[in-house]
Every structure is written in C-alpha cells, then in structure tokens.
Amino acid sequence: MGPNFSLVVGVLLVALAVVCLAPALEIEGSSAKKVMKKRIQAMQVKPVDGSGAPRKQLAAKHPELGPLRMIATRSAVTRIERHLALAGLGADRLPLVVLFKVLTPALVLLLTPVVTSADKPMFWLIFFVALGISYFAPDIIVHGRAEERQKRMMYDLPDVLDQMTISIEAGMGFESAMARVGANNSGPLGEEIVRTVQDMTLGMARRDAYLALASRNNVEDLRRFTKSIIQAEEFGVPISQVVRVQAEEMRDKRRQRARETAQKVPVKLLFPMLTCVMPVLFIVILTPAFLAMGKSL
Structure with missing residues (x-):
C-alpha cells in the first residue's frame, strides 16, 4: 500500500463522513417540549406480551447516517445506542460517534507518508496498532462513560x-x-x-x-x-x-463491596512492588556490600 493511495483513501473517508453527516450534526435544541414529545411517542409502543414490559424496538436503519450505514453494522449501531443510553446521552449523539469512528482512522491514514518515510518495521507496527485503536476509541469512550454512570447510580x-x-x-x-x-x-x-x-x-x-x-x-x-x-x-x-x-x-x-475492594488492594500492589520497588530496594541494600567486597578483593 503506497503512501499516495493511503492519502487518497483518508481524504475520501473524511469527505464522505462530513458530507453524509452534515445534516445530522445540526443537533436540535433539547427543549422540554421536544423531550416530552419523544417520550409520548415512545409510550405509544404497545407491549407484545402480557407481562406489561414495553416492546424492545429493533435498531432503526438510521437514514441520517447515509452511506455510512454500510460501514456501521446493525449490531454495532445497537451496541452504541445501548451504551449511549446507559451513559445518559441522547440518541442524537449516535451520528457523532459514527462520525468519529470514520474520522479517526482516516486521520491515521493521512499519516501514512510519514510512516513510509521512516522505513522501519517498528513504525509500521505502531501505525497499524494506532489504526485499530482509533477505530474503537469512540466505543471505548462511550462504554467508559456508561460504566462510570452505572457505578455512580449503584x-x-x-x-x-x-x-x-x-x-x-x-x-x-x-x-x-x-x-x-x-x-x-x-x-x-x-x-x-x-x-x-x-x-x-x-x-x-x-x-x-x-x-x-x-x-x-x-x-x-x-x-x-x-x-x-x-x-x-x-x-x-x-x-x-x-x-x-x-x-x-x-x-x-455497599459495605461488602467496600470490604471486597479493600481486600483486593494488596493483590493489586503485588506486581508494582515486585517490578518497581523491590529491585530498587535490593540495589540500595546490596550495593554497599558489593562495593566493600570489591575493595577487599
């Protein structure tokens, strides 16, 4: 893959994302009237069984995503919607997340000429790792916010x-x-x-x-x-x-969780102690003994 090809692919991905999601980025004002209207529309969905549980709607096709629907699969969109809901964010943030899932790898692809000019295998390894991380970074951020919000509620x-x-x-x-x-x-x-x-x-x-x-x-x-x-x-x-x-x-x-967390602290500190503290401690203790042995010999 040459640098010119990667540069062209990156520019096309950026342009495609901006053009397709430009209407979606015009997020409407979250006024109380619009919020109530959405909730009333959601309550009009009737349950499918006798348990009284509201019917779980399947992920919509999301026409606001445009051609990017082919990039973001139905399962990925459903997962992002669920994480946005758990994070307390509205469904109008979905186009932004999909946008960043396309823009961040495209920006990494734009750095391909710099990587090819270095001509070192280590740079290529870092490049591909950064490419994968940049694609999943929006999902990781949203999932982290969802986990933090759920822990605070608990x-x-x-x-x-x-x-x-x-x-x-x-x-x-x-x-x-x-x-x-x-x-x-x-x-x-x-x-x-x-x-x-x-x-x-x-x-x-x-x-x-x-x-x-x-x-x-x-x-x-x-x-x-x-x-x-x-x-x-x-x-x-x-x-x-x-x-x-x-x-x-x-x-x-909550008291039991606090005790469990306190009991895990010594185990978590074991690895840093063995890798960072103990070697330095051995050096400080044994260096004078080795110096004395060298002088005696």
Whole structure:
C-alpha cells in the first residue's frame, strides 16, 4: 500500500463522513417540549406480551447516517445506542460517534507518508496498532462513560432509598416521595427517578414506568428494587416496609463491596512492588556490600 493511495483513501473517508453527516450534526435544541414529545411517542409502543414490559424496538436503519450505514453494522449501531443510553446521552449523539469512528482512522491514514518515510518495521507496527485503536476509541469512550454512570447510580442507591423511606414515613405518597428525592439529587439516579415520575405523569402505567426504569439501566440492585415495588403493589404490601428493607439490604451490599475492594488492594500492589520497588530496594541494600567486597578483593 503506497503512501499516495493511503492519502487518497483518508481524504475520501473524511469527505464522505462530513458530507453524509452534515445534516445530522445540526443537533436540535433539547427543549422540554421536544423531550416530552419523544417520550409520548415512545409510550405509544404497545407491549407484545402480557407481562406489561414495553416492546424492545429493533435498531432503526438510521437514514441520517447515509452511506455510512454500510460501514456501521446493525449490531454495532445497537451496541452504541445501548451504551449511549446507559451513559445518559441522547440518541442524537449516535451520528457523532459514527462520525468519529470514520474520522479517526482516516486521520491515521493521512499519516501514512510519514510512516513510509521512516522505513522501519517498528513504525509500521505502531501505525497499524494506532489504526485499530482509533477505530474503537469512540466505543471505548462511550462504554467508559456508561460504566462510570452505572457505578455512580449503584453507589447512590442506598442513600436515595433512605431518603425515600424518610419521606414515606413522614406521610408522603410513594410517587411524591420519588419526585421529591429525584429533585433533591443532582446525580444520574436522581435524573432517572425524575424521568420515571414524568413518565407516570404523562400517562404511562406505574408498572410500565418501573420496568422502563429498570430496562434503561444496567444496575442489578435497581432492577431488584423495581421488582420489589411492583410485587408490593400487586400483593398489597406496605411500600414503606419494602423500601426500608431494600435500603438496609443495599447498605449492607455497599459495605461488602467496600470490604471486597479493600481486600483486593494488596493483590493489586503485588506486581508494582515486585517490578518497581523491590529491585530498587535490593540495589540500595546490596550495593554497599558489593562495593566493600570489591575493595577487599
């Protein structure tokens, strides 16, 4: 592959991405009216079974991507959409992610003349590694943000449940307690609770709203909590008792996770100690002994 060919391919990829995604990059303003309109349209999807779970829509063909749909496969688009949802980002960021998946390898291809001028195998190895990393870098970044957001929600869940318990025992209803706790918490869990309350206000059934809350996130404790609330409403169990039990259970789990993390610290420090600290320590201790032995000989 000559440098001129790689240069032409890189320029064509950049031009194709810009031309195809230029309309998609004009992201609409996220006004409250448009957000509510999208949620109402999503609630119009009827469930396919009797479980009450909202129907899982297949990944759309995304006409805004244009010819880039041939580059981004259906499975890749579905995976990116899921990670964007877990990261709390809107679906309008999808064209941007696909754009960077095309632009970053194209920019690496533009560096091919520099690599060929070096004429060293090591430069070619670094070039191909950088080419692969540049293609998967947008996915890695979005996935990292999704994991960070989910971990923060898992960490904040016990405190949020404690606040719900206090509000319910003070005489507030469960939905009012959710709205109050969601408004008082600025984290991702507070945002999800506010969205759930808004869905119920717009007419979504409470069961469907709870199931939608669990499906939008990947926190197992949150899913267990929503299932407990649904079962409590079906069997007539007091909500305050369920929330109190769940809060105590979540606090115990958070304490166990902290202990588990603390127990992993010595194992994680073993490799840096053996590779960095111990050799230097041996040098400092044994160097005077070797010097003394050299002088005695």
